[in-house]
Amino acid sequence: MPVRLYLNNVGKSFTMHLQGGAVIPVVGNVEFSVNAGECVVLGGPSGAGKSSILKMIYGNYRCDEGQILVTTGAGEAGGEIVNIAGAEPRRILQLRQDTIGYVSQFLRTIPRVSAEDVVAEPLVAQGANEAEGREKARELLSRLNVPERLWTLPPATFSGGEQQRVNIARGFIAHYPILLLDEPTASLDAANRAVVVRLVEEKKAEGVAMVGILHDQDVRNEIADRIIDVTSFHAEDAA
Amino acid sequence: MTSRDRNEPLLQVRNVTRYYGERIGCSNVSFDLWPGEVLAIVGESGSGKTTLLNCLSTRLAPTTGAIEYRMRDGAMRNLYQLGEAERRLLMRTDWGFVHQNAADGLRMNVSAGANVGERLMAVGERHYGNIRTSANDWLGRVEIAGDRIDDDPRSFSGGMRQRLQIARNLVTHPRLVFMDEPTGGLDVSVQARLLDLLRRLVADLGLSVVIVTHDLAVARLLSHRLMVMRQGDVIETGLTDQVLDDPREPYTQLLVSSILQV
Amino acid sequence: MSIAVETDDELPVEGDYNFAYLDEQTKRMIRRAILKGIAIPGYQVPFAAREMPMPYGWGTGGVQVTAAILGKDDCLKMIDQGSDDTTNAVSLRSFFEKTAGIRTTYETSEATVIQTRHRIPEKPLTEDQVLVFQVPIPEPLRFLEPRETETRKMHALEDYGLMHVKLYEDIARNGHIATTYAYPVKVNDRYVMDPSPTPKFDNPKIDRMAALQLYGAGREKRIYAVPPYTEVKSLDFEDYPFEIQKFDKPCGLCGAENVYLDEVILDDRGGRMFVCSDSDHCEERRADGHLGPMAADPAAADIAGPTGKETAR
Numbered sequence: 001m002p003v004r005l006y007l008n009n010v011g012k013s014f015t016m017h018l019q020g021g022a023v024i025p026v027v028g029n030v031e032f033s034v035n036a037g038e039c040v041v042l043g044g045p046s047g048a049g050k051s052s053i054l055k056m057i058y059g060n061y062r063c064d065e066g067q068i069l070v071t072t073g074a075g076e077a078g079g080e081i082v083n084i085a086g087a088e089p090r091r092i093l094q095l096r097q098d099t100i101g102y103v104s105q106f107l108r109t110i111p112r113v114s115a116e117d118v119v120a121e122p123l124v125a126q127g128a129n130e131a132e133g134r135e136k137a138r139e140l141l142s143r144l145n146v147p148e149r150l151w152t153l154p155p156a157t158f159s160g161g162e163q164q165r166v167n168i169a170r171g172f173i174a175h176y177p178i179l180l181l182d183e184p185t186a187s188l189d190a191a192n193r194a195v196v197v198r199l200v201e202e203k204k205a206e207g208v209a210m211v212g213i214l215h216d217q218d219v220r221n222e223i224a225d226r227i228i229d230v231t232s233f234h235a236e237d238a239a
Numbered sequence: 240m241t242s243r244d245r246n247e248p249l250l251q252v253r254n255v256t257r258y259y260g261e262r263i264g265c266s267n268v269s270f271d272l273w274p275g276e277v278l279a280i281v282g283e284s285g286s287g288k289t290t291l292l293n294c295l296s297t298r299l300a301p302t303t304g305a306i307e308y309r310m311r312d313g314a315m316r317n318l319y320q321l322g323e324a325e326r327r328l329l330m331r332t333d334w335g336f337v338h339q340n341a342a343d344g345l346r347m348n349v350s351a352g353a354n355v356g357e358r359l360m361a362v363g364e365r366h367y368g369n370i371r372t373s374a375n376d377w378l379g380r381v382e383i384a385g386d387r388i389d390d391d392p393r394s395f396s397g398g399m400r401q402r403l404q405i406a407r408n409l410v411t412h413p414r415l416v417f418m419d420e421p422t423g424g425l426d427v428s429v430q431a432r433l434l435d436l437l438r439r440l441v442a443d444l445g446l447s448v449v450i451v452t453h454d455l456a457v458a459r460l461l462s463h464r465l466m467v468m469r470q471g472d473v474i475e476t477g478l479t480d481q482v483l484d485d486p487r488e489p490y491t492q493l494l495v496s497s498i499l500q501v
Numbered sequence: 502m503s504i505a506v507e508t509d510d511e512l513p514v515e516g517d518y519n520f521a522y523l524d525e526q527t528k529r530m531i532r533r534a535i536l537k538g539i540a541i542p543g544y545q546v547p548f549a550a551r552e553m554p555m556p557y558g559w560g561t562g563g564v565q566v567t568a569a570i571l572g573k574d575d576c577l578k579m580i581d582q583g584s585d586d587t588t589n590a591v592s593l594r595s596f597f598e599k600t601a602g603i604r605t606t607y608e609t610s611e612a613t614v615i616q617t618r619h620r621i622p623e624k625p626l627t628e629d630q631v632l633v634f635q636v637p638i639p640e641p642l643r644f645l646e647p648r649e650t651e652t653r654k655m656h657a658l659e660d661y662g663l664m665h666v667k668l669y670e671d672i673a674r675n676g677h678i679a680t681t682y683a684y685p686v687k688v689n690d691r692y693v694m695d696p697s698p699t700p701k702f703d704n705p706k707i708d709r710m711a712a713l714q715l716y717g718a719g720r721e722k723r724i725y726a727v728p729p730y731t732e733v734k735s736l737d738f739e740d741y742p743f744e745i746q747k748f749d750k751p752c753g754l755c756g757a758e759n760v761y762l763d764e765v766i767l768d769d770r771g772g773r774m775f776v777c778s779d780s781d782h783c784e785e786r787r788a789d790g791h792l793g794p795m796a797a798d799p800a801a802a803d804i805a806g807p808t809g810k811e812t813a814r
Contacts, residue, residue: 017488060485089463111431350670350674360662367741
């Protein structure tokens with residue numbers, strides 16, 4: 001299968017100017033690739049830099065060193081190759097719309113927008129019409145056991161677990177060739193964990209390349225094709 | 240909008256500097272604004288963000304530098320070489336300007352309907368019924384009840400005035416809207432409603448926006464891209480969430496860490 | 502009208518007024534403003550208005566324009582609210598009788614120069630006549646935009662959306678355009694102009710009028726003009742077209758229809774009648790034998806005055 005994502009010698013540190021310019025190294029010499037249809041899970045203890053790596057791939061954190069190359073577009077061959085580490089902001093926004101999805105634990109609620117519209121939004125942004133988006137949103141909300149009476153309500157007042165499932169539905173609804181999973185199953189019950197596992201399997205079958213952070217041992221074993229130990233990417237080596 | 244339009248910047252700003260005598264208002268600012276893009280300019284009072292906004296919107300001539308705008312016919316024109324008539328037409332058709340103080344952007348002694356209809360009449364609409372229908376439609380879109388159409392904005396609350404000002408600007412379907420602290424001075428709950436309304440209108444209409452704010456939460460909710468200004472200089476720029484989540488400059492880190500957590 | 506008839510042998514003697522009060526340099530200055538106004542129909546030309554021996558609001562602008570264009574052979578008619586014998590008309594007529602020694606008249610057709618406040622005579626004017634308006638506030642945009650710098654820019658850029666905002670407000674509040682006087686017009690498809698406080702009934706007369714129209718505002722120091730046969734269009738909306746006032750009765754004295762009528766209170770028991778605002782027009786019709794429904798009423802006799810034609814001098 002073709003390579004979708006390639007991190008080459010990626011390094012990251014934070015300079016804390018408010019603390020006398022202290023430099024906090026995060027990761028260094030990060031190098032791995034992810035193929036289409038493959039799910040790679042980042043391993044290592046808290047603070048090892050797993051989350052920072054995901055955020056760099058998404059363009060949310062800046063990449064200080066190295067390259068983060070992604071293949072755009074959905075086709076087998078993909079489109080062009082873009083280096084996220086040096087891409088223009090509008091290029092990154094474009095990639096977030098059509099190439100890279102991010103499933104996180106926390107829903108940034110948007111006031112006055114119903115749950116089903118929150119979920120449908122990424123699909124609509126990719127060009128689907130609203131009816132189509134809503135239909136698929138309902139299907140996902142239903143699979144994730146979000147009670148139907150909540151679908152037309154804004155999620156701001158939902159319980160933590162309900163909000164989380166709304167956000168998972170939102171992360172999975174659109175087609176992105178690359179999907180980043182940031183603890184999607186944390187604090188879900190067994191039934192919903194199983195739904196997420198199935199969703200991941202479906203994405204794999206569609207050829208989606210995935211990078212995840214998963215603390216849940218069972219889920220990790222079920223979906224990970226490879227586990228990369230982040231502690232091996234020593235920031236000190238880069239310094 | 241065709242893909243060709245999307246691939247060319249709407250506004251090109253090159254080395255814009257504005258002095259006030261010896262003092263610097265803003266210094267050597269350059270950027271491109273793309274169709275559908277929302278750019279927030281943040282910084283504290285006196286950082287030069289309002290000076291820059293006024294230079295961009297032709298309300299204040301820069302001392303040096305060039306600002307070019309892609310007209311509806313696709314041609315790039317230097318804003319400060321436009322004739323006064325062209326400039327006015329641009330400001331009332333293709334552009335909008337939302338002031339912090341709604342009274343600066345509204346005619347306070349004419350009705351809400353006339354406030355919304357003024358731009359239409361200015362560009363030659365001469366059918367009262369059509370003007371009224373448009374005004375009604377836009378009042379609805381900014382969530383002002385239709386039975387207020389003949390009331391003066393003086394009888395409106397601060398939030399309503401601000402929404403009316405937005406309707407008045409958007410009625411001619413502008414492509415670029417400048418906003419100067421549009422939520423400043425409003426109650427928090429009123430602010431939230433206005434922000435949500437703005438966010439939806441900007442997305443639905445594919446507007447390009449340059450918004451000046453000192454409120455990072457406003458910037459995060461509305462903007463794609465962020466420019467941080469300090470003492471007249473642009474010190475940091477990038478994707479909004481990148482600048483806010485991974486601020487690099489000491490001043491930006493200070494700004495971000497100064498946000499009150501609720 | 503014959504301009505600049507003064508010759509050296511007719512210089513005024515010590516203690517007399519110069520012909521028509523103003524000195525010749527001032528008249529020349531005003532004539533230049535008038536010529537510029539004629540060249541740019543509807544454009545407000547600033548001029549150095551003089552102090553006149555009468556208060557602002559009594560027609561100082563119109564008087565200066567009239568003084569600048571009067572010649573010895575002219576015959577002057579003065580109208581105030583359509584009437585020749587009301588205070589303002591009487592005072593200004595005697596002012597020119599005294600300072601210029603020219604002929605004056607009540608008769609529209611006899612006059613070569615007609616100075617008016619509020620009305621345009623019912624009888625169509627000719628190419629040989631000049632109509633001078635006394636204007637209190639020349640700027641039609643003033644009540645919407647207080648800044649003179651801004652209104653000048655708006656005129657320069659033909660930026661007139663604001664005028665329609667005013668008409669829109671009228672319709673929104675009253676269901677129709679409620680402006681009945683000083684109704685804004687567009688002159689020669691270019692400048693928006695305030696036709697002075699004439700009732701909008703007279704607006705159609707301004708359009709393509711054979712006579713030259715000159716407008717003088719003394720306090721505001723502006724002169725503007727509409728040359729003969731210039732197109733003058735009253736502003737309106739497609740679905741609320743311009744309309745003039747309609748009267749459901751004819752003139753009580755002369756029976757004229759389609760003329761502008763004034764309401765006259767006859768007694769304190771509710772008696773009233775509507776009569777021609779243009780007193781000369783009414784008298785002429787009555788002299789020709791036209792009689793209105795109230796002509797025989799004794800109460801009306803006071804209003805009508807002595808029938809028959811009258812010339813001031």
